Amino acid sequence: MNLDAAQAIPELAESGLVPPAAAPLLLRVARGELVSVHGELRALLYSGVLLITGGAGVLVKENLDRIGPVVIAAALGLAALAALVWVARVAAPFSWREMPSPNLAFDYVLLLGVLLAAADLAYLEVKFTPLGAQWPWHLLIVALLTGFAAFRYDSRVVWSLALSTFAAWRGVSAGRMGTAVLWAHAGAVRWNAVGCGVLFAVLGVVLVRTRRKAHFEPLAVHLGWLLILGGLASGMTESGRTGLAWAAALLVVGAALAIGAYRSRHFSLFAFGVLAAYVALSRLVIDVLEAGAAEALGCFWFSGTSILVIIGLLVAQRRLKEPL
Amino acid sequence: MTPELARADRAEAVRNAARSWRGAGVIDAAALQAIEQRYPDDRSRVGPVFRVLLFLFTLLAGNALFGFIGVIGGLSGSNRGDALAVLAVLAGLGLTFATDVQIGSLRRRQGGIEAATSFMALGYLFGAVAWWVFESKTSADVPILCLAGAVLCAAAAWRWGYPLYAAAATAGLLVATAHLSFGRLLWIVLPLAAAPVLLRLSASLRLPPAHRASCTAVLSVALAGLYAAVHLGSWEKQVIEEIGERHHQAPPGGDLLWWLAVVATALVPAVLLALGLRGRCYPLLLLGAGTAVASLVTLRWYVHLAPLWVVLVVSGILLVAVVFALRRYLESGPEGERHGFTAAPLFQDAARLRLLEAGAAILTLAPEARTIHEEPKFEGGGGQFGGGGASGGF
Numbered sequence: 001m002n003l004d005a006a007q008a009i010p011e012l013a014e015s016g017l018v019p020p021a022a023a024p025l026l027l028r029v030a031r032g033e034l035v036s037v038h039g040e041l042r043a044l045l046y047s048g049v050l051l052i053t054g055g056a057g058v059l060v061k062e063n064l065d066r067i068g069p070v071v072i073a074a075a076l077g078l079a080a081l082a083a084l085v086w087v088a089r090v091a092a093p094f095s096w097r098e099m100p101s102p103n104l105a106f107d108y109v110l111l112l113g114v115l116l117a118a119a120d121l122a123y124l125e126v127k128f129t130p131l132g133a134q135w136p137w138h139l140l141i142v143a144l145l146t147g148f149a150a151f152r153y154d155s156r157v158v159w160s161l162a163l164s165t166f167a168a169w170r171g172v173s174a175g176r177m178g179t180a181v182l183w184a185h186a187g188a189v190r191w192n193a194v195g196c197g198v199l200f201a202v203l204g205v206v207l208v209r210t211r212r213k214a215h216f217e218p219l220a221v222h223l224g225w226l227l228i229l230g231g232l233a234s235g236m237t238e239s240g241r242t243g244l245a246w247a248a249a250l251l252v253v254g255a256a257l258a259i260g261a262y263r264s265r266h267f268s269l270f271a272f273g274v275l276a277a278y279v280a281l282s283r284l285v286i287d288v289l290e291a292g293a294a295e296a297l298g299c300f301w302f303s304g305t306s307i308l309v310i311i312g313l314l315v316a317q318r319r320l321k322e323p324l
Numbered sequence: 325m326t327p328e329l330a331r332a333d334r335a336e337a338v339r340n341a342a343r344s345w346r347g348a349g350v351i352d353a354a355a356l357q358a359i360e361q362r363y364p365d366d367r368s369r370v371g372p373v374f375r376v377l378l379f380l381f382t383l384l385a386g387n388a389l390f391g392f393i394g395v396i397g398g399l400s401g402s403n404r405g406d407a408l409a410v411l412a413v414l415a416g417l418g419l420t421f422a423t424d425v426q427i428g429s430l431r432r433r434q435g436g437i438e439a440a441t442s443f444m445a446l447g448y449l450f451g452a453v454a455w456w457v458f459e460s461k462t463s464a465d466v467p468i469l470c471l472a473g474a475v476l477c478a479a480a481a482w483r484w485g486y487p488l489y490a491a492a493a494t495a496g497l498l499v500a501t502a503h504l505s506f507g508r509l510l511w512i513v514l515p516l517a518a519a520p521v522l523l524r525l526s527a528s529l530r531l532p533p534a535h536r537a538s539c540t541a542v543l544s545v546a547l548a549g550l551y552a553a554v555h556l557g558s559w560e561k562q563v564i565e566e567i568g569e570r571h572h573q574a575p576p577g578g579d580l581l582w583w584l585a586v587v588a589t590a591l592v593p594a595v596l597l598a599l600g601l602r603g604r605c606y607p608l609l610l611l612g613a614g615t616a617v618a619s620l621v622t623l624r625w626y627v628h629l630a631p632l633w634v635v636l637v638v639s640g641i642l643l644v645a646v647v648f649a650l651r652r653y654l655e656s657g658p659e660g661e662r663h664g665f666t667a668a669p670l671f672q673d674a675a676r677l678r679l680l681e682a683g684a685a686i687l688t689l690a691p692e693a694r695t696i697h698e699e700p701k702f703e704g705g706g707g708q709f710g711g712g713g714a715s716g717g718f
Contacts, residue, residue: 136694
């Protein structure tokens with residue numbers, strides 16, 4: 001409902017700024033006489049998929065001995081197959097461009113099929129261990145299959161699953177947006193986070209440059225940069241010169257990201273860069289101040305530099321003119 | 325709220341609507357530009373990303389400056405609480421003035437900085453009141469604080485037009501009334517008495533958009549409070565009395581009040597949904613749906629109809645079936661609508677919604693990461709149930 005717009009519409013229609021044919025519909029929507037529940041129906045479908053996959057997980061956990069592994073694997077596989085066959089039947093022919101969903105349920109049935117298939121694969125691996133010592137590779141297989149499904153059926157949700165499953169294969173929990181590595185203190189995980197991040201960011205750029213599923217780029221690039229910055233930031237928790245070296249690296253990368261994003265008008269990446277660079281610079285300065293045990297200087301640093309950043313941001317936003 | 329600010333908010337509402345029409349292709353770029361000229365923006369606004377950055381850095385700058393003054397003034401010791409409280413009052417008043425100047429003569433709106441200064445102003449003033457209330461060792465410290473917080477937030481919501489403060493004021497008022505001996509009754513009576521007025525005000529053209537949104541926020545919190553007061557679990561555990569720090573014995577189950585709570589737990593969501601559907605009132609529909617889920621979970625808590633996995637799978641299938649049926653019902657109506665509802669997206673930003681969905685999928689469905697250092701060691705039967713979303717070990 002937008003009562004002020006409702007008041008303005010008749011006048012706008014009269015002056016020809018709003019097409020007279022569209023005015024009655026606009027007026028009804030603005031007055032709240034016609035309400036769209038499109039978003040709500042999508043949210044309910046998403047919740048339905050979550051409930052079904054959650055229920056399937058509980059079923060497997062609680063009834064493993066009673067039902068038997070073969071029945072469970074077959075049931076999961078059949079359910080996944082049913083969902084994916086329906087998707088394959090109603091899907092539009094493949095295209096590298098963005099495709100509209102054939103219907104409201106399409107994305108969610110695909111998601112259900114992919115989740116059940118992934119669960120089935122994981123279950124088969126756990127029970128029958130076909131990959132033996134190489135069992136972690138099942139995550140890579142799932143990531144590749146999910147990525148294929150995302151490309152074939154043009155689903156952003158499934159694409160996000162493919163990226164997060166790939167990161168999980170490298171030991172990085174994308175669900176925590178890379179922040180988990182802050183407490184991991186594990187060099188391997190840190191480097192994996194940075195590596196995954198670089199791979200995702202490059203993949204995003206390639207998608208745009210080649211104009212193939214270019215609308216998948218924002219997700220890949222944002223997740224990629226979160227993992228890169230999270231990985232570098234985790235290094236700052238190390239003591240001594242190692243921590244300072246990671247902070248310096250974060251400062252350089254954050255500043256470079258902010259400058260690059262400023263030039264290319266990527267507002268959210270600009271924010272990532274500014275925050276990362278500020279945190280890294282403060283870490284370096286605080287390290288120096290701590291040696292002198294100057295509490296007041298620390299407060300002065302944060303107040304003074306924050307004001308400088310605010311001034312810089314105000315100047316930057318005047319030039320960039322971010323849409324409201 | 326000044327008349328100039330109210331006018332600016334109304335014009336912004338029209339421009340917002342025009343942008344959504346442009347997004348849906350109803351009007352062209354030239355028409356959008358003409359509408360923006362007809363309803364000009366006299367405020368200084370920034371986009372969402374810069375707004376968040378400016379908000380965060382203003383918070384950091386303000387608090388660090390407060391700390392700096394406190395440290396160099398020698399107020400950081402434990403025996404200087406009174407002086408620190410005075411400094412907090414001065415800071416709060418200064419920030420209130422700064423917010424007023426920014427929103428008033430500097431004409432800032434949706435700029436991040438003025439929101440941060442308003443937030444800090446409330447925080448410092450509330451902090452100072454809290455210090456003196458706790459120092460006075462009065463027995464009614466929490467209700468006094470909640471009332472003070474409610475008054476501060478209500479004044480801020482009225483003056484600067486932030487609905488979030490209106491919601492906080494309502495929550496503060498509810499917590500304060502919970503300390504009265506008939507607190508639970510007030511949690512029921514006040515929302516019931518206020519709801520019709522708030523509903524009317526939230527759709528009144530006489531109020532500016534920000535105040536209408538504030539009325540909706542107050543209504544939502546009040547009705548959530550009403551549901552909490554009549555909920556069966558809240559009655560059994562005496563949750564409202566616990567909030568009011570009045571430790572009652574658990575009431576006997578199965579008496580008249582217990583049965584009334586059972587009926588109300590089922591009835592409130594149904595009434596909210598019915599009213600929401602009838603009036604096409606989005607906040608009531610949202611509250612009705614939320615409380616319905618809470619009541620269904622409560623039902624499962626008391627009545628074990630089936631194992632958990634059956635409940636989850638059947639609920640999921642039912643939910644999907646309901647969506648299919650609803651969509652078909654709406655789409656089969658004349659011009660794809662029935663009773664003022666449609667399944668068509670109308671003027672929503674579909675691309676933005678899908679990006680949000682994908683982000684939510686990463687947060688909710690991302691599989692657990694494998695533990696890297698376990699890789700060389702194979703023990704058979706290890707690993708994770710998951711990948712592509714499902715997670716959890718077994």
